[in-house]
Amino acid sequence: METIHHKYMREALNHAQEAYDNQEIPVGCLFVLDDKIIGSGRNRTNETFNGTRHAEFEAIDQILSSGEYTSEVFQRCILYVTVEPCVMCSYALRQLRIKHVYYGCANERFGGTGSVFDIHQDPQLTLHPAYPCEGGYYRDESIMLLRKFYVRENEKAPVPKRKHKRVLKTEITPMKK
Amino acid sequence: MDQTLPFKYVSSDEESRSLETVDVYVSDVKPEETGPIIKFIKKYCPREGILDHVKRIKKTSHDKGFTLTVLICSVESITFTDLIALIKNHNLNSILKPRIQQVCKYPAITRTQFDEWRKLWPINFIEDPKRELKFTLKEIENIEQYMERAIKLSIQAKLKGEIPIGCIMIDPKNNVILSESFDTRNSTKHPLSHAILNCINNVASLEKSNYLEKSNKIEIIQKQKKQPVDVVININSESFSYQQNNNESKTTYLCKGFDIFITHEPCIMCSMALVHSRIGRVFYGHSNKVSGGLGSCYKIHTHNSLNHHFKVFKGLLQHKIDDLSIDC
Numbered sequence: 207m208e209t210i211h212h213k214y215m216r217e218a219l220n221h222a223q224e225a226y227d228n229q230e231i232p233v234g235c236l237f238v239l240d241d242k243i244i245g246s247g248r249n250r251t252n253e254t255f256n257g258t259r260h261a262e263f264e265a266i267d268q269i270l271s272s273g274e275y276t277s278e279v280f281q282r283c284i285l286y287v288t289v290e291p292c293v294m295c296s297y298a299l300r301q302l303r304i305k306h307v308y309y310g311c312a313n314e315r316f317g318g319t320g321s322v323f324d325i326h327q328d329p330q331l332t333l334h335p336a337y338p339c340e341g342g343y344y345r346d347e348s349i350m351l352l353r354k355f356y357v358r359e360n361e362k363a364p365v366p367k368r369k370h371k372r373v374l375k376t377e378i379t380p381m382k383k
Numbered sequence: 384m385d386q387t388l389p390f391k392y393v394s395s396d397e398e399s400r401s402l403e404t405v406d407v408y409v410s411d412v413k414p415e416e417t418g419p420i421i422k423f424i425k426k427y428c429p430r431e432g433i434l435d436h437v438k439r440i441k442k443t444s445h446d447k448g449f450t451l452t453v454l455i456c457s458v459e460s461i462t463f464t465d466l467i468a469l470i471k472n473h474n475l476n477s478i479l480k481p482r483i484q485q486v487c488k489y490p491a492i493t494r495t496q497f498d499e500w501r502k503l504w505p506i507n508f509i510e511d512p513k514r515e516l517k518f519t520l521k522e523i524e525n526i527e528q529y530m531e532r533a534i535k536l537s538i539q540a541k542l543k544g545e546i547p548i549g550c551i552m553i554d555p556k557n558n559v560i561l562s563e564s565f566d567t568r569n570s571t572k573h574p575l576s577h578a579i580l581n582c583i584n585n586v587a588s589l590e591k592s593n594y595l596e597k598s599n600k601i602e603i604i605q606k607q608k609k610q611p612v613d614v615v616i617n618i619n620s621e622s623f624s625y626q627q628n629n630n631e632s633k634t635t636y637l638c639k640g641f642d643i644f645i646t647h648e649p650c651i652m653c654s655m656a657l658v659h660s661r662i663g664r665v666f667y668g669h670s671n672k673v674s675g676g677l678g679s680c681y682k683i684h685t686h687n688s689l690n691h692h693f694k695v696f697k698g699l700l701q702h703k704i705d706d707l708s709i710d711c
């Protein structure tokens with residue numbers, strides 16, 4: 207069933223696609239305030255030479271530099287991001303007191319809201335409130351975009367990592383509960 | 384590690400782990416009877432991965448000579464009754480009399496663990512040369528000087544009404560300072576303008592402008608090349624290696640091998656930013672009990688599932704930072 211969350215995640219996927227088209231890891235996101243998109247971003251780590259320029263940071267900086275909002279605005283915002291926030295972004299969102307996070311697919315290597323750590327709800331982090339985080343919105347689309355990116359990266363490499371040409375895997379294992 | 388250092392190594396959980404044990408079956412054996420027993424064990428009790436670090440035979444010396452004790456298998460792999468039956472089936476019950484013994488559960492990583500844990504039962508130990516934590520006097524002097532600079536930056540921050548956290552990034556290969564920064568959360572009204580993120584952003588824009596400058600230079604030179612004039616072209620080898628590396632992800636190696644000196648333990652966000660930037664080493668003064676990612680709340684620098692690990696040292700010049708201590 208197509209919910210409002212799917213509608214926004216579809217839009218976040220467009221930003222991820224833009225990252226893909228610009229040779230960046232395809233992750234996109236947007237912040238929604240009272241059913242209105244107030245900022246969006248996509249990964250720019252290659253362009254900026256900066257491994258910390260994740261989609262979330264791009265969108266946060268866009269919102270704060272617009273002059274229209276103060277940082278308190280995030281307490282009333284919902285974040286839609288195509289991939290589970292990494293450990294860095296998970297704690298950034300906690301510091302901003304984000305209201306709610308929805309993501310597409312899990313981030314097995316760096317994920318900070320369930321995969322590697324539970325930064326969003328760790329009770330020992332008392333400075334900022336915990337926030338709810340739910341995955342699985344257009345999960346397959348998010349995964350496929352990432353896979354496409356890594357297959358392309360491997361083909362571009364001067365010495366491909368494997369002997370065989372990497373083929374795009376299309377079957378997706380069901381989400382872990 | 385007899386050296387007394389003015390800072391403390393922040394070890395991983397594996398390195399600081401104390402003795403945990405696992406139960407195994409062992410039996411005393413006579414030296415002349417070890418042949419058939421070892422053959423039996425090899426066939427019916429194959430080596431278990433969890434016991435890879437444990438030696439098969441223990442030799443205990445005493446005034447009458449020595450006793451050999453052989454490890455059969457873990458208690459987890461077979462019940463005592465089944466093991467007795469198995470031994471009986473092979474007519475070894477007169478020479479193999481199993482009893483339960485404790486051995487250490489995990490491989491020793493540090494020499495201290497090894498010296499302690501081997502008392503229980505002999506174990507293997509290969510010391511990782513990269514774990515060597517020795518510093519020359521000159522290095523320690525430099526380290527303290529860099530931290531002095533970070534403290535100066537934090538005082539500067541305080542005077543400007545900022546949270547007093549200062550940080551400095553250097554390349555230890557040539558002692559070049561790459562960036563000096565402090566926390567600017569207050570003036571920017573941006574809750575994420577922490578000292579480390581500011582520092583990484585500085586280094587990244589520096590790196591990017593260097594890169595653009597160099598690729599511009601190459602472009603100009605290439606244009607000149609097309610013209611048949613006797614222009615002396617001066618290309619340093621560095622520009623070329625830069626261009627050749629074009630296809631590799633530059634960001635991945637942004638801070639590779641660099642050291643960071645920061646007055647306060649980085650928060651979780653900043654600690655992970657250092658992983659993303661592939662930092663070399665981190666030295667900090669004050670521990671951050673409420674959100675510290677390099678020892679206090681998390682040990683992001685040694686976490687098994689994260690793809691980059693680095694060494695962290697704490698407590699450096701802490702007495703000079705205590706006035707500025709703040710948890711945030």
Ligand SMILES: [Zn+2]
Pocket residue numbers: 260262291292293294295296
């Ligand atoms: Zn992130």
Ligand SMILES: [Zn+2]
Pocket residue numbers: 577578579649650651652653654
């Ligand atoms: Zn921080």
